[in-house]
Amino acid sequence: MRKYAIGADIGGSHISCAIIDLDSKNLVEGTFASEVVNNKAEATDILDSWAAAINQSLAHITAKELAGIGFAMPGPFDYEKGIALFTSQNDKFEKLHGINVVDELRKRLKIDSQSGIRFMNDATAFAVGEDWFGMGKAYTRTLSITLGTGFGSAFIANGIPVVEGNEVPEMGCVWHLPYKDDIADAYFSTRWCIKRYLELSGVEVSGVKQIADEAETNKIAKQVFIEFGNNLGELLAPWMNKFGAEALVIGGNISKAYRHFGESLEEALKANGCSTEVHRSELMEDAAFIGSARLFDEDFWKHVQPLLSKM
Template structure:
């Protein structure tokens, strides 16, 4: 089965032609946040046009936004101000005449792990994406749980201290408290810089609180960490685990698995996974 996976980000649109578990061709195009809705759509069309073929059976799209998955409408896309309410499914299906499936990018990450990555080992797991923001996708009984308008899993918006968890357990923590990007802090930590090591120690404690919140609400078998900051895991692992040790139910912690995503181009594979989850529907489309 050949499908396209498309990740719409704040700076780039990345797409790949996917067969089975392999990306066989890729193309990306830059996004200008000053573009109109139609200009951004034209960039998206250009990206898809480079990859779509007569053998493409469906297109999956991951978007950093609130999504009506059934109707394929995206609302208030992060970092694309012109996209307030876009009937993306209808637009793409009218143009390409094949089924299109759309979901929130964090949900796509979790689905990609469930189909292609570490999540294959578990029936109930969480995909926790730690990067510019803090995103979460929920897999229950091998199926994604979207909630209303794909709103389930917004762990970053949970009230925490004087703000929300996302401001303490994502890149915002480093820029707000240390005036550096997460990557800059990671680079300095690898060189043994004391301030950078302290920053990751504090970050790990905050992330540990996020993990405990997830455990109290969902009690998954595993949490799979992805996103750019997950690459710095060795620097925040122990502080995170120290906070997790305070969790009220020790047996649950004992059985929890924390995994690191090993997928390359997980955003593309995650978007493509939307199509694989809908195989029966695709077969029914004329």
């Protein structure tokens, strides 16, 4: 009877969730819910906002039909125990530090004791969602990345995240890799685009969309994206070759500007001997909550549970 799972994506300013039918592997129409979340608020307010969205989705099924709720959660977080590890250095959710999110949510959610609550890194959940429902499903080995406020990534082989071994970087992600005079996260995020545009033009912009809107007619804006694509290809090519990635799937807000950096990215990949196919996500943010719902596909869970401590 427990054929449904709720997937929930925890963003810095919102939560979004929906029900997934685990038998048919389909998103259940009409079950999407979203709530605005103040990540600087007190723990009670944050948890109440998360619960409000999930309870909206839960209203479409009975308690006995729910296998559980999977969360695509940013780090730092204890994904095994469900304990928040955010601090003031993370600039979000610091009031949740040390709180057992499982215990607190069970007080607020209309679920029974047989329904589980599980967690997975948000970038990994995005990659799992793309592999299960999206652009990665036709491939055996993929790398999925999210380009936005931060730089998320995960390698997937035969449907399972790869977080250790010689063929992937430490933790199975690339944000921490040394690149030029810093680390990759400093170069493949919104703040780099804003910083680089300021360096070249002397003009401060509010976000990547503003640069993208000017890229057709503004040579400096175009140059920012060309550099971005060249750098991204240079960073990823060696690891995709090592992993044997058949496809690269790109999501996140910066991916909406793919028409401006895609050509330089693909040229840089080829120049570095990488023939991996490149796809822009169609699921976008939905991929993360779809991937987190898969935590209640029991065959998937038995493979991924031992990996949670390494995410």
